[in-house]
Amino acid sequence: MSLDVREAIKSGKTVLGIELGSTRIKAVLIGEDNTPIASGSHDWENSYVNNSWTYSLEDIWKGIQDSYRKMASNVREQYGVALQTIGAIGFSGMMHGYMVFDEAGNQLVPFRTWRNNLQEQASAKLSELFNFHIPQRWSIAHLYQAILNGEEHVSDIHFLTTLAGYIHWKLTGQKVLGVGEASGVFPIDIHTNGFNQTMVTQFNELTASNQLPWKLEEIMPQVLVAGERAGVLSEEGAKLLDVTGELQAGIPFCPAEGDAGTGMVATNSIAKRTGNVSAGTSVFAMVVLEKELSKAYEEIDLVTTPAGDLVAMAHSNNCSSDLNAWVGLFDEFAKAMGLDVDANKLYGTLYNLALQGDPDGGGLLAYGYLSGEHMTHFEEGRPLFVRSSESKFNLANFMRVHLFTALGALKIGMDILLKQEGVKLDQILGHGGLFKTEGVGQTIMAGALNVPVSVMETAGEGGAWGIALLASYTLNKADNETLEQYLNDKVFAGKAGSKVEPNAKDVEGFEAFMKRYTAGLAIERAAVEYLK
Template sequence: MSLGVAEAIRSGKTVLGIEFGSTRIKAVLIGSDHTAIAVGSHDWENSYVNQIWTYRLEDIWKGLQESYAKMAREVKEKYGVTLQTIGAIGFSGMMHGYMAFDEAGELLTPFRTWRNNITQQASEVLSETFSFSIPQRWSIAHLYQSVLNQEEHVASIHFMTTLAGYIHWKLTGQKVLGVGEASGMFPIDMHTKSYHETMVSQFNDLVAPENLPWKLEKILPTVLVAGDDAGVLTAEGAKLLDVSGELQAGIPLCPPEGDAGTGMVATNSVEQRTGNVSAGTSVFAMVVLEKELSKAYSEIDLVTTPSGSLVAMAHSNNCSSDLNEWVGLFGQFAWAMGMDVQSDKLYGTLYNLALEGDADCGGLLAYGYLSGEHMTHFEEGRPLFVRSSDSNFNLANFMRVHLFTALGALKIGMDILLKQEGVKLDEILGHGGLFKTAGVGQRIMAAALNTPVSVMETAGEGGAWGIALLAAYMIDKSEDETLEAYLSKRVFAGKAGATISPDPKDVAGFEAFMERYMRGLAIERAAVEHFN
């Protein structure tokens, strides 16, 4: 087996996917059977600097180089081969946000990530102008807010892109984006699979009084769809990626995509009536639509699959971060008591306890708002735990309420789709850290959405694997073979998964919790206003 893999590595019959997540940068090298050969990762965290959630450019490149180096080291250790060439490479990153560059390619203002809720005015004006919901985290909202704020850098903008687009540009020289990622920058026309020309014109008219030296269409990346050629690794790019100097230039790259698109690919959720939910630092559900929604909703993003099909996206800025901190606190307690409890056992024990709690969490209430939450209209957040004197306060209910509230904001958006719009969803595929403890995250998610939730064996590889599959599709597809067919027939055929259907008691309990959640938002609002 190792000899065959070693020869595949030597001859470049591999594909590399690298994804920049909120807390981890992960590199996955796959073989011709689409399974992982080697993996490397680098942990990182955003910083809150001058009221902006950001990552430094130095940290982006350090993380990329370290995750690649660890993957290449694993290749050498396991197969005795120095990695010098690869069949194709793909990059993915957190969607949305704002990276604006001048003519010399210098970043004009610190990277503003999706986590920033600082563009409410721009979001409202653009949504009204376009008759299309423009969430605060979208790149165009950040750009227009910068115009409204009269920020000096705006006049110097020569190019703007996303995190994935930035990395791809620096490694290939190509200013491009995959259509799924581009759909989180600016609305996409479903017919042309590119930016909506009427809305581009409307934006230009909107900023015309500012006499800016650019037009929007000139500063946005070119849009590509899955399977398109997106350039090759330059000599300079090869050195940026592999500091050892072993990696050769000329390797083809697929269009850079966002984490939403790679999540869809990694769970084979790119066909109509399929959906996936990614639950980690943030949580978002993607549902591939059979038809357009009846109207625009501020709670719902309309984006696309990597091949350009219409997708409804319900996104919550906050999911497991506060929950993880509570688990960490219990870990500190265990350590103080002289117990060395491994992380998997700690999470497994606490998460499974949640399944023993009262269906409605015993009257407890919590909000895991480490940052603002657009779904409930908070520009800032305050993590909060509340109980009344007659709540059933025990550890099982405490863990259950924090798992429930991690999905509270998401449920608001999904209820619009499933209840108000009557969107049909046969099942939803789950991936991300919330599903790591077998069965627990699935059961809670099934209760929240009242829909069967499946987790596939391959889900643990996540978005890095998803972007690797998109790179493989680019070089392996046969003539006229769609992405949907490639995934179903060549990647996921015969793949097993576990499905959990919603328990009626859990569903009723989640609905009761949500009534408390909605009433309690006034408490969260007071905490934001009065606690600093």
């Protein structure tokens, strides 16, 4: 096998995907069968500068170059060859945010990431204007807020893009975005797979009095769908990506995508009536719709798959952080008792106890709001655990209620889709840390959503693998072969996974918990007001 892989590497039949997540940059090289053959990663963190969450350009390139170098070293160690050419490359990154450049290509203000919540005024105004929910983290909300703020740099903008779009531009010279990523910049017309021209005109009319020297369509990137070629690695780009100078220019690129789209690809959940849930520090569900929703909802974002199909996204800022903190407390207790417990065993034991708790969590209540939660209209959060004298306070219920609350805000958004809009879902694909302990996260999620939840063995490969698959599709797709067909036939065929069906008692128990959860939001509000 390694001889075949070695020849594929030498002859450029591999594909590279690199994704820039919020805490890690990962590079994955895949072989002709679309399975990973080498990888490298780089840890990084955002900085809080002048009231804004950001990453510097220096840190972006340092991280990309380090992850690429480690991946290339991994190739050399395993197969004894230098990585000089690749069949295709794709980049993805955290969606949304604000990166703007002047005519000379100079960055005008530091990168403003999705994490910033300073665009409330712009979000509300644009949502009303378009009759379409524009979240604060979307690029257009960042832009309009900068206009409302009277920021001087706005008149100098020549190009507005995202993190993935910026990297793609620097490596290829092409100002383009994949449609899934573009759908977090500005609303997409799903009939044309381009930016919604009616809304573009509305925006230009809205800002006409500001006398800007540009029109919106002049500064935004071109939109491409999965499978389209999106330029090639330039000579300058090759030196920027591989500082050793071994990588050759001319390698084709797929359109840059966002982490939501690559998560959908990595879990093979881009078909209608399917969805995926990514559950880690935050949690979001992506549901591929059969038809448009009846109206705009503040709790639901409308984006697209990398192929351009409409997706409803329910996003919660908080998921497992507070849960992890409680597990950390139990770890401290174990150490204080002279016990050295393996982390996997600790998580596994505590998570499995949750399955033995009362269906509704024994009357306990918790909020894992480490930060604000837009789904329930909190700008700030306070992690909170509450019980009454009648609650059944034991370890099983304690763990169960903390797993419940990790999905509480998400369920509010999903109930809008499944109950109010009648959206049909055949199954949800789960990935992320919440699903690491076999069967537990799936069971809780199935009870929360009343939908079968599956976890694929390949789900752990993550978004870097997802963007590599999109690059592979661009390079290897047959005529008229859709992305859905390519994934089903050439990537996921025969792949094992596990499915958990919803249990009636779990569904009923979660609904009972949610009544406490919504009624108790006043307690969380009081905690925010009191604990300044």
